[in-house]
Amino acid sequence: MTTQFHEKTLSADALDQIFREARSYNGWLAKPVTEAQISAIYELMKMGPTSANMQPARIVWVKSADAKDRLAACASEGNRDKILTAPVTAVIGYDIDFHEELPWLFPHTDAKSWFDGDEEGRKEGAFRNSALQGAYLMIAARAIGLDCGPMSGFDAKKVEQEFFGDNPWHRVNFICSIGYGDPTSIFDRSPRPEFDTFNTLV
Template sequence: MTKQFHGNVLSDAALDQLFNEARSYNGWLDKAVSDEQLHAIWDLMKMAPTSANMQPVRIVWVKSDEEKNRLAECAMDANQPKIRSAPATAIIGYDIDFHEELPWLFPHTDAKSWFEGDEEGRKEGAFRNSSLQGAYLMLAARAIGLDCGPMSGFDADKVNAAFFADAPRHRVNFICSVGYGDPESIFDRSPRPDFDRFNRIV
């Protein structure tokens, strides 16, 4: 695939690791994920683009058995064992008041003033850009050799109350377990559409 393009294209092996052969896992091998690996994920994902470098994502990494159980109790039945068995699960949240950080995150202009007095606009921007950052998190995890299991089957109000009570302006977007995926836990890959089905060039 990569030989048909010019420029610094990733190798086929790298593309397979990030996309073509990567899967969403439902179960995990009994192998720990270190805090150093979580820091490495952050150090990669923070470099990817967000609007005005707003960086609205706020992540709680759940690793202890006690906190895994607390998070699992906020999830639908089918997701509870996925959370409990994962070495770590990221609660990917966002800060409604991300604009307070813009004076140092985007010092080129008075970007904070763009968002003051517009909470609904901030919520929209924070949700959109934290969604991007959640996707970057998954790619970063795959890039350092981990697997991912993103989930949206949970009670957001319960997650917010359990994990963001000390930061009431933070809200959960989605959650994503990371670790070493158990190959026995995945289904056959679901169909993927050809370009022409969902794309048009105008």
């Protein structure tokens, strides 16, 4: 049962779809994900907030058989089939030189100058905010009726060579397979802690 805090609170069904009943899938039904669906995911995820609208995520959507083979070769053995059988897997990367785009992404002030000459600061900001964007991607995919299977378990250097090799300032954060999840591929849901377990209200 959902407590309605505001008239704009999403329905219980919507909250179930995005959060409460959503699962991380290990296998996939033989149903395609279209380019229109991929575009719809991006159009939603790009609206999520990032610091100074830096939008550092750089995403490669691995859809072809050749690209799946290349990505699977970079993954741990337990993750290879998850990639090969998924309709599409998003390689969520980030651009350490995201600040070059800030003059048009954040035109209110000279935000580019905040990051000039600070490569370590850019790495930290790009990693943090691309992780946010990866989470927005998953929420967007679930919102349009798809399922997700986020993964680490890969050789980052190999992934970067294969998919970001033309830009040395691009790094990989994590990968996420997307499709229609096979319900036989998941375990029972792991425990989720109550509020008081890991939260402090001061």
